[in-house]
Amino acid sequence: MIDNDAARQNNAVDGRPDAVQNRFGFLSKPPSREELVTNNGIILYLEDVTLSFDGFKALNDLTLYVEVGELRCIIGPNGAGKTTLMDVITGKTRPDSGSAFYGQTIDLLQMSEPQIATLGIGRKFQKPTVFEQHSVLENLELAMKSDKRVWVSLFKQLTGQEKDRIEEVLNLIGLTDSPRKMAGSLSHGQKQWLEIGMLLMQDPLLLLVDEPVAGMTQQESEATAELLTSLAGEHSVVVVEHDMEFVRSIARQVTVLHEGSVLAEGAFDVIQEDPIVRQVYLGSS
Numbered sequence: 001m002i003d004n005d006a007a008r009q010n011n012a013v014d015g016r017p018d019a020v021q022n023r024f025g026f027l028s029k030p031p032s033r034e035e036l037v038t039n040n041g042i043i044l045y046l047e048d049v050t051l052s053f054d055g056f057k058a059l060n061d062l063t064l065y066v067e068v069g070e071l072r073c074i075i076g077p078n079g080a081g082k083t084t085l086m087d088v089i090t091g092k093t094r095p096d097s098g099s100a101f102y103g104q105t106i107d108l109l110q111m112s113e114p115q116i117a118t119l120g121i122g123r124k125f126q127k128p129t130v131f132e133q134h135s136v137l138e139n140l141e142l143a144m145k146s147d148k149r150v151w152v153s154l155f156k157q158l159t160g161q162e163k164d165r166i167e168e169v170l171n172l173i174g175l176t177d178s179p180r181k182m183a184g185s186l187s188h189g190q191k192q193w194l195e196i197g198m199l200l201m202q203d204p205l206l207l208l209v210d211e212p213v214a215g216m217t218q219q220e221s222e223a224t225a226e227l228l229t230s231l232a233g234e235h236s237v238v239v240v241e242h243d244m245e246f247v248r249s250i251a252r253q254v255t256v257l258h259e260g261s262v263l264a265e266g267a268f269d270v271i272q273e274d275p276i277v278r279q280v281y282l283g284s285s
Helices: 004-010 082-090 115-118 134-141 151-156 162-171 186-198 218-232 244-250 268-273 275-280
Strands: 042-053 056-067 071-075 097-102 121-124 206-210 236-240 255-260 262-265
Touching: 042 186, 042 236, 042 244, 056 082, 056 097, 056 236, 056 244, 056 275, 071 082, 071 218, 082 115, 082 121, 082 236, 115 236, 121 134, 121 186, 121 262, 134 186, 162 218, 186 206, 186 218, 186 262, 206 244, 218 244, 236 255, 262 268, 268 275
Parallel strands: 071 236, 071 255, 121 206, 206 236
Antiparallel strands: 042 056, 042 097, 255 262
16 A cells, blocks of 8 residues: 555655645645645755746746754845745745745645745744734734634633743743733834744744844844744744844854845855855945
């Protein structure tokens, strides 16, 4: 008898997903995060992704792999395709061609934004979006993976496990002393941390973070670096950032985008000394 799960995993060639046999459009319900297959140590596969807007190639045959538990920094000049890349991963935008797989079998291009979010892919935009008229605690409660109706969320009794998780997240984001504080009264940096905490309440496996330290003080930037570094391992974290000192402080692997393609990849020190990278990006900053 053929083991269908094993056969499906073995359909990957050189660790890449089988784009032909893993389409979900014909299924009555989309795949769940429990179906995520990462035997090869890769959580995200983007291959030959191209996307044009009115003739301009925002992404141009882009290929990128993100490993399970890694912290990846993505840098590049304005217009390099960084935001568009995140749009494709989260289902906000569909590419003209190429493939995007979550693990070896889940085809992101066959799924909607809400479906992708339920798979454990969380995205934090540059501008923090928190419920400013609610407390820090209420923001975290509202973000929990449960009944999302506001009144149900605000008045339900938390279980012991939920309380423990909130306490854990408050500690991670450095807001243990401010659970009753209104989110609108937080500093810019604290709002950024709260939004990251709200994403963590949904237990993401892959976390996409866009320019997390824009507008932060030096002290807040350092705390953010500690936070994101602590998340790697349990989560895969992809950070888009322009602040090179911040990138240096957290980078384990850096991908440089230019004109919609991957220009270079490697450790920060290697990237920094690359003459082509210096010419198109670092040298002009």
